[in-house]
Amino acid sequence: MKILILKRDKLGDMLLTTPMFALLRQHFPGARIDVLANTYNAWVIDGNTDVSRVWSYQRVKEGGRIHWRAAFAQLRQTLALRAEEYDWIIVANGDASHRAIKRAAWLGGCNLVSYTDAKNSHRKVNHPLEIPRQIHEARRMANLLTPLGISLPEVLPPLRFQLPAEAQTFANQWLAEQGLTPGSYITLGLGARRAKKQPTTEQIIRWTRHFHEAWGLKTVFMWTPGKSDNPMYPGDDETAQPVLDAKLPWLVPFRGPLKPALGLIFNGRTSLFPDSGLMHFAAASPGGVLGFFAETDVSPAPAQWGPVGPRARWLEAPKAVSQLEDASVFAELESLLK
Template identity: 55%
Template sequence: MKILILKRDKIGDLLLTTPMLSHLRQSLPNAEIHLLANNYNAWVVAENTDIDQLWIYRRAKSGRKIDFGAVIHQIWQQLQLRFQRFDVAIVAGGEFSPRAVKRALSIHAKRTITYCDESAVCARVSDPLPAPAGEHESDRMLNLLLPLQIRLHEQVINPTFNLPAQWQLFAENWLFGRHISPRKYIVIGLGARRAKKQPTSEQVFHWAAYFKEHFQLDTLFMWTPGKSDNPLYPGDDEVAQPVLDAAVPYIYPFRGALMPALGLIWNARTSIFPDSGLMHFAAASPGGVLGLFAETDVSPSPVQWGPRGAKVAFLEATKSVAEIGDQMIYDKLESLLA
């Protein structure tokens, strides 16, 4: 059987797809599994052994700019995918996406499995499924395997990520240059785009002081580079500045690229991140993560987007992370540090 998985979403979403890939490989060991991702998220599964072939398409639109070369590449790639004559195309997303469904149908697989509603495009889908409610995103994608008569595990399958050697080497060199030992620090990150989801600078100071006094752990303070009004990807430079100005000796700032940041997360004792892609990667790391959520009546809920991993916990605030008391953070962290 020849199967194509289509995944157009962000990096965290693709990481949450790895349990589906793992279960598909175990259930159909002789199947030929392909995955179509974009040039922003494909690196997440570049070393995933559950995939036989990774197809990468260039995103045609960035902000308001259209890359016509990418448009031509996508058309050529669609023809190549048609020639593969897939038995099954699976649109791997927890919600109905008309654009993703149209892309899958254009490949002309014998069967197309996707979540669908009453839209006209769904009339052409061979295996439409109603989008489930009240399930984690990883489980929603696992449910897409049911039309293939693949039974689901009763136990949770956690997302996995293979840290490339060059990012591990970067982390070792970065830590050595600052006289920090692996597992002797905690990462506190921002990177949630909205202030209500992020810890305040006062919280960072309080938490870092507690970790140093009670656990002899330094703090690596991490944030997304750039200004908050960046139309492509808002940064956290303004939010991070008060922490930088304080120059606390046991708080080490890291304003760097995403991929090297993963090396530092992988070598941490544990991490604290607001709901974000980095939270999901930290959940897959050896130290695990404490995830922070806020205003989940209108924002993503931990029911669907909570961290999944061997060592994870989360806290949920009514309106903003600033409401979360320090002692609640310490109590959750002690279970992760045990």
């Protein structure tokens, strides 16, 4: 059997799809299980033994520019994928996506599985599924396997992620330069684009002081580099600056790219992150994560996007993370430190 899974989403979304890959491999151990992803998210499944091959493509339009070489490369890749004559093609989106469905329809295949709705479908989708609204994103992905005769277990397989070697190498060097050792710090990040999901400067000062005085742990404080008005990748430099201005002796700042950040997260004792891709990666790390959500009547809720795994916790605030009691944060973290 030959199966192709189309996954075009963000990094955290790709990570939440790994339980789906594991279920496929468990039920069809001899199958060829390929993934079609873009160059932005494909590296997330490097080394994943549940996947036979990753086909990656560059986005044609990035930063408002059209890359014609990428367009011609995608055309050649589409022809190559059609020649594979897949038995099943699965559009791995948690919602119905016209673009993803259309791309999958170009690839041929005997069976095409996708979530669809009144505005997003295609005549070649011969296994349309209704979008399940009340389940977690990882379970939404796994639910796409039901047309293949796979019944979902009560507990999904764990997230699978292999820390890139360069991320570990960076962590080893950076920690040594900062006088830190693995497990001697907590990672606290500002990885959310909405202020209501982020702890305030005052909370960060109080929390990190407690980490140091009560548990003897320093804090590696990280944030997304850049200005908040960047239309492509909004950053948190302005939000982080007041924390840096406090010059806390127990706080070690890190302003850098994603993979080095992952190296630090995976070597820390545990982590705190707002709802974000980094939160999901931290959930897959040995130390786990405490995630923050706020105003979930209008923003994504933990029922769909909460961190998953044996060492994943989350807290939800009515309107903003600033409303969370310190005691509740410390109690959840203490359970992760045991």
